[in-house]
Amino acid sequence: MRETVYDKIFKPKTYTLSNGKEVKQRASRAPFILLIVLFVTVVSGEVTGVDLSMLRTRGHQFIVILTAMFPPNFNFMNNVWGPLFDTIQMSLLGSIAGALLAIPFALLSSSNIIRNRLLNGFFKLFLSILRTLPTLISALIATFIFGLGTMAGTVAIFLFTLSYIGKLMYEHIENVDMGAFEAHESMGLSKVEAFRYAIVPDVLPTYLSVSLYAFEGNIRFAAILGYVGAGGVGLLLDERLGWRDYPSVGMVLLILMLVVFVIERISEYFRMKLT
Amino acid sequence: MNKAVAQQLEKAPNRKVYLSTIAIILTALIIWSFMGVNITGFDQRGTQIATNIFSGLFSPDLEFLFDFTSGGGVPGLLFETIAIAFLGTVFGSFLAIPISFLMSPSIVSRPVAFVTRLVVIFIRTIPSLVYGLMFIRVTGPGPYAGVLTMSLTSIGMISRLYVDVIENLDRGVLEAMTSMGCTTYQKVRYGILPQLFSSFLSVTIYRYDMNLRDATILGLVGAGGIGAPLIFAMRSYRWSEVGSILIGLVVLILAVEIFSNKLRERLVNG
Amino acid sequence: MIEFKDVNKTYPNGVTALKNVNLTIDQGEFVAIIGLSGAGKSTLIRCINRMHEINEGTLTVNDVNVGKLSGKQIRSFRRKIGMIFQSFNLVTRTSVINNVLISSVPELSWWRKLVGLFPKEKKVEALEALDKVGILDKAYNRVDQLSGGQQQRVALARTIAQNPDIILADEPVASLDPVTAKVVMDDFKRINQETNMSILINIHHVELALEYADRVIGIRQGEVVYDGKSEDVSQDVLDQIYGSIDNVPKMDDPEEAEV
Ligand SMILES: Nc1ncnc2c1ncn2[C@@H]1O[C@H](COP(=O)(O)OP(=O)(O)OP(=O)(O)O)[C@@H](O)[C@H]1O
Ligand SMILES: [Mg+2]
Numbered sequence: 001m002r003e004t005v006y007d008k009i010f011k012p013k014t015y016t017l018s019n020g021k022e023v024k025q026r027a028s029r030a031p032f033i034l035l036i037v038l039f040v041t042v043v044s045g046e047v048t049g050v051d052l053s054m055l056r057t058r059g060h061q062f063i064v065i066l067t068a069m070f071p072p073n074f075n076f077m078n079n080v081w082g083p084l085f086d087t088i089q090m091s092l093l094g095s096i097a098g099a100l101l102a103i104p105f106a107l108l109s110s111s112n113i114i115r116n117r118l119l120n121g122f123f124k125l126f127l128s129i130l131r132t133l134p135t136l137i138s139a140l141i142a143t144f145i146f147g148l149g150t151m152a153g154t155v156a157i158f159l160f161t162l163s164y165i166g167k168l169m170y171e172h173i174e175n176v177d178m179g180a181f182e183a184h185e186s187m188g189l190s191k192v193e194a195f196r197y198a199i200v201p202d203v204l205p206t207y208l209s210v211s212l213y214a215f216e217g218n219i220r221f222a223a224i225l226g227y228v229g230a231g232g233v234g235l236l237l238d239e240r241l242g243w244r245d246y247p248s249v250g251m252v253l254l255i256l257m258l259v260v261f262v263i264e265r266i267s268e269y270f271r272m273k274l275t
Numbered sequence: 276m277n278k279a280v281a282q283q284l285e286k287a288p289n290r291k292v293y294l295s296t297i298a299i300i301l302t303a304l305i306i307w308s309f310m311g312v313n314i315t316g317f318d319q320r321g322t323q324i325a326t327n328i329f330s331g332l333f334s335p336d337l338e339f340l341f342d343f344t345s346g347g348g349v350p351g352l353l354f355e356t357i358a359i360a361f362l363g364t365v366f367g368s369f370l371a372i373p374i375s376f377l378m379s380p381s382i383v384s385r386p387v388a389f390v391t392r393l394v395v396i397f398i399r400t401i402p403s404l405v406y407g408l409m410f411i412r413v414t415g416p417g418p419y420a421g422v423l424t425m426s427l428t429s430i431g432m433i434s435r436l437y438v439d440v441i442e443n444l445d446r447g448v449l450e451a452m453t454s455m456g457c458t459t460y461q462k463v464r465y466g467i468l469p470q471l472f473s474s475f476l477s478v479t480i481y482r483y484d485m486n487l488r489d490a491t492i493l494g495l496v497g498a499g500g501i502g503a504p505l506i507f508a509m510r511s512y513r514w515s516e517v518g519s520i521l522i523g524l525v526v527l528i529l530a531v532e533i534f535s536n537k538l539r540e541r542l543v544n545g
Numbered sequence: 546m547i548e549f550k551d552v553n554k555t556y557p558n559g560v561t562a563l564k565n566v567n568l569t570i571d572q573g574e575f576v577a578i579i580g581l582s583g584a585g586k587s588t589l590i591r592c593i594n595r596m597h598e599i600n601e602g603t604l605t606v607n608d609v610n611v612g613k614l615s616g617k618q619i620r621s622f623r624r625k626i627g628m629i630f631q632s633f634n635l636v637t638r639t640s641v642i643n644n645v646l647i648s649s650v651p652e653l654s655w656w657r658k659l660v661g662l663f664p665k666e667k668k669v670e671a672l673e674a675l676d677k678v679g680i681l682d683k684a685y686n687r688v689d690q691l692s693g694g695q696q697q698r699v700a701l702a703r704t705i706a707q708n709p710d711i712i713l714a715d716e717p718v719a720s721l722d723p724v725t726a727k728v729v730m731d732d733f734k735r736i737n738q739e740t741n742m743s744i745l746i747n748i749h750h751v752e753l754a755l756e757y758a759d760r761v762i763g764i765r766q767g768e769v770v771y772d773g774k775s776e777d778v779s780q781d782v783l784d785q786i787y788g789s790i791d792n793v794p795k796m797d798d799p800e801e802a803e804v
Binding site for chain 1: 304305307308309310311312313314315317318321322324325328354355357358359361362365396397399400401402403404405408409410412413414417418419421422423472476488489491492495499502505506509521524525528529532
């Protein structure tokens with residue numbers, strides 16, 4: 001048993017068996033973890049000014065907007081479709097482009113496919129850094145570069161999808177069993193052919209499933225991109241919330257929910273088939 | 276060719292129709308989405324801004340980046356963001372515990388599980404910024420509104436992951452304990468809780484990672500964190516300040532990701 | 546015919562895996578290669594289809610000097626040699642027949658490779674190969690739904706469909722239970738008798754080796770220490786191949802240390 005600092009402070013229990021052997025049981029870490037969590041919670045509470053009593057006294061304000069959304073303004077429905085389709089189109093295009101470009105990136109990151117540690121490391125780091133950028137912030141930057149509109153949103157979604165799928169795929173590819181690849185080479189297939197028939201069938205179902213999953217999530221992201229001027233329903237939400245036209249906001253949210261729900265069910269159905 | 280082989284050849288599953296239908300639908304969707312997004316290259320102004328952002332990244336405002344006084348500099352803002360994400364995750368994960376039990380088909384009846392799931396899906400669909408605005412009415416602008424928003428939005432994902440944990444509980448242990456004549460309390464205390472504790476913790480740490488990323492955007496509606504200063508800096512073209520914030524953000528999130536992966540590895544391996 | 550002449554093989558890390566190997570194996574022989582772990586059995590058979598390179602000596606297979614081949618020649622040379630592995634090495638997430646069809650890939654046109662389609666006559670050949678090893682009914686199942694023994698027979702069918710002159714098998718039954726192991730060994734024997742393919746098997750199970758093979762080659766620390774009929778293998782011979790108990794590789798042995 002390896003002794004860690006923790007074991008030095010909280011001594012493990014020692015049992016002596018009848019044959020003289022000693023067995024040590026580590027002290028449980030749960031109380032220690034809880035203590036740390038509690039401490040950090042208190043500090044964070046100070047920093048953010050959390051005041052639970054406020055929830056009691058002013059909590060009803062939260063409901064105020066919510067109730068104002070009902071009944072939704074059904075006349076507003078016709079204004080929703082255009083931006084909604086923009087949102088779907090943005091996430092579809094961004095997802096597909098990102099998923100496609102993720103393939104070369106994942107291959108270049110996989111140490112069992114491209115045997116060059118430097119290159120692998122570079123692309124892995126690139127994908128990690130890209131992943132840290134919140135979509136809304138890359139959308140914001142994109143609006144500065146590409147101007148306001150759907151193009152900026154598409155770019156933001158594209159970048160996120162690239163990093164997300166790229167990372168998951170290189171992790172998968174690096175764990176692929178290379179046995180079949182070896183067998184195919186022993187049968188006289190070239191490296192490219194062996195890759196095509198050994199690695200691709202193994203990775204493809206995961207790739208498709210991950211791409212669908214990314215697309216599902218992207219629709220939800222895309223819905224808020226309008227906030228920074230990157231097109232889609234977010235634009236409407238921003239506008240109507242600014243005007244305090246809550247029944248229209250309710251309508252937008254209702255349609256959004258239904259559309260997201262339907263798309264998720266379809267995507268889930270295909271993902272189930274893939275595994 | 277003998278008869279058995281001929282028969283087997285006949286039986287080959289034919290997925291051509293199925294696959295080509297999907298291919299056609301997919302192509303149509305791609306064309307449609309191309310029509311919706313007006314592809315604009317970037318004009319001169321865009322190129323100029325892109326170079327500005329890059330030069331900002333390479334010549335960040337160092338004073339701002341290393342200003343450790345509370346509130347003003349990048350470290351202070353990042354700290355506030357960390358705190359928002361942390362509290363949001365803690366509250367969210369506590370709220371997710373009862374909800375996840377209500378969502379598990381092996382604990383409650385199927386209709387109850389289904390309805391709870393539906394409700395959670397709908398809660399999840401409302402964009403976090405909308406919640407942010409709603410909570411600002413309660414608390415006024417500031418990080419507290421951010422905490423409440425994070426708590427609410429993380430329930431959805433956390434409870435879904437908790438459900439997986441609950442559904443995958445090792446029931447063998449429970450059976451073994453029943454056969455030894457353990458009481459229900461003993462079964463829950465020694466058979467279920469130890470299994471749940473570390474898995475739930477692992478899920479929560481994973482979610483913290485994502486919440487940290489999400490917490491950065493709450494600033495857009497005035498709910499605290501580093502998002503607001505970033506936007507101000509961009510809107511007023513102070514690129515070296517933008518560079519400082521982006522660098523701080525990337526370093527922080529990378530560090531937290533590495534740390535949380537290590538932590539979760541330790542949790543899994545005991 | 547396979548001919549080793551004074552073959553030496555040293556790995557880049559300095560381990561000498563084959564020392565002065567001289568062997569002649571005629572077409573249609575059924576040979577078992579036995580020896581301790583790390584003796585060089587895998588190395589020996591992997592040199593034959595040039596999965597490994599030899600350093601010294603000459604290795605000729607059917608009048609082809611294996612060391613002289615390059616690029617494309619190696620690939621077309623390998624088409625005539627089948628290989629079976631301990632861990633089956635199949636593509637598990639696809640169907641049985643697709644695995645067998647892979648043996649025909651080098652002959653396909655580029656667009657077929659891209660789309661993943663196979664011509665009908667290749668499908669017939671694949672099904673016939675599956676029929677020969679008795680798992681025709683599993684043709685459209687996914688490989689990961691099959692048992693180990695069935696998977697090894699898929700691998701065997703894949704090799705048969707390649708229609709090779711020689712089959713190299715590296716511990717083909719090591720992960721199978723004793724009964725299934727016999728079934729697979731029976732398949733090898735039958736193929737050997739019906740088609741006159743040469744079969745070289747690395748095997749740890751001495752009884753199986755003696756029962757099925759016509760000829761046994763014993764290897765010890767890279768050297769051939771026995772080469773003769775399986776009937777002539779006595780306890781003395783086995784002691785010579787395997788040594789006494791204290792010769793079993795220690796933990797400081799390079800191969801063991803890697804694990
Ligand atoms: N790729 C390699 N690189 C370096 N050394 C190797 C390599 N493969 C094998 N060796 C070494 O060559 C020697 C012979 O190995 P080989 O795999 O041929 O043994 P084996 O008889 O097949 O053993 P086993 O029964 O365990 O499969 C061993 O000492 C091993 O450590
Ligand atoms: Mg071996």
